[in-house]
Amino acid sequence: MSIEPAGLDLLFREARTHNKWKPEPVSDETLHHLYDVLKFGPTSANCSPARFVFIRTKEGRDKLAPALSSGNMEKTMTAPVTVIVAYDPKFYEKLPTLFPHNKDAISWFTSNDALAATTAFRNGTLQGAYLMIAARSVGLDTGAMSGFDNAKVDEAFFSASGWRSNFLVNLGYGDPEGLFNRSPRLPFNEACVLA
Numbered sequence: 001m002s003i004e005p006a007g008l009d010l011l012f013r014e015a016r017t018h019n020k021w022k023p024e025p026v027s028d029e030t031l032h033h034l035y036d037v038l039k040f041g042p043t044s045a046n047c048s049p050a051r052f053v054f055i056r057t058k059e060g061r062d063k064l065a066p067a068l069s070s071g072n073m074e075k076t077m078t079a080p081v082t083v084i085v086a087y088d089p090k091f092y093e094k095l096p097t098l099f100p101h102n103k104d105a106i107s108w109f110t111s112n113d114a115l116a117a118t119t120a121f122r123n124g125t126l127q128g129a130y131l132m133i134a135a136r137s138v139g140l141d142t143g144a145m146s147g148f149d150n151a152k153v154d155e156a157f158f159s160a161s162g163w164r165s166n167f168l169v170n171l172g173y174g175d176p177e178g179l180f181n182r183s184p185r186l187p188f189n190e191a192c193v194l195a
């Protein structure tokens with residue numbers, strides 16, 4: 001089985017990074033649906049280190065604003081939802097549940113801080129990508145951002161949990177008026193090697 005061409009257009013070929021949003025809300029039900037799709041994206045040892053904060057209130061936006069770069073301010077303040085894609089550095093504590101066929105998996109990480117850090121960041125980033133593609137699959141538009149102060153976000157949102165921010169994703173229904181022209185992508189022979 002493979003996805004129809006229209007599905008490839010929706011997820012990749014016609015999908016754009018949006019900068020302007022229609023004044024149309026995104027329901028909490030849609031966010032639950034989105035998570036229930038993205039959670040099935042694969043991670044090493046099923047470790048699932050990503051954590052997601054869905055900011056959709058004025059109070060939440062006000063807390064985020066001081067951390068944003070000026071270029072990301074307006075589009076984020078007007079987005080129906082902004083997701084903080086974060087990760088839990090102590091993700092391994094959930095492995096006895098998430099990877100039940102190897103009860104020792106937790107010790108791979110409690111005994112090796114560098115492996116734990118790399119695993120959290122690698123898989124948390126992958127899950128951020130799953131979030132973007134899953135969002136498109138349920139009819140939302142996305143706009144990812146790394147232009148912000150991670151330390152400020154961590155202090156404002158994660159001082160109790162110890163989670164760490166990775167990147168942000170605006171979600172909503174994009175207004176095509178805010179799009180830049182599509183930038184070119186590398187052709188196969190510049191980005192890929194057949195070995």
Ligand SMILES: Cc1cc2nc3c(=O)[nH]c(=O)nc-3n(C[C@H](O)[C@H](O)[C@H](O)COP(=O)(O)O)c2cc1C
Binds near residue numbers: 146
């Ligand atoms: C991880 C990540 C971080 C990004 N950071 C920013 C950002 O801080 N500000 C911004 O305006 N765009 C940001 N972008 C958007 C990219 O520039 C955009 O996705 C890329 O140019 C492709 O655009 P297209 O999806 O419309 O083809 C970011 C994208 C990603 C995936």
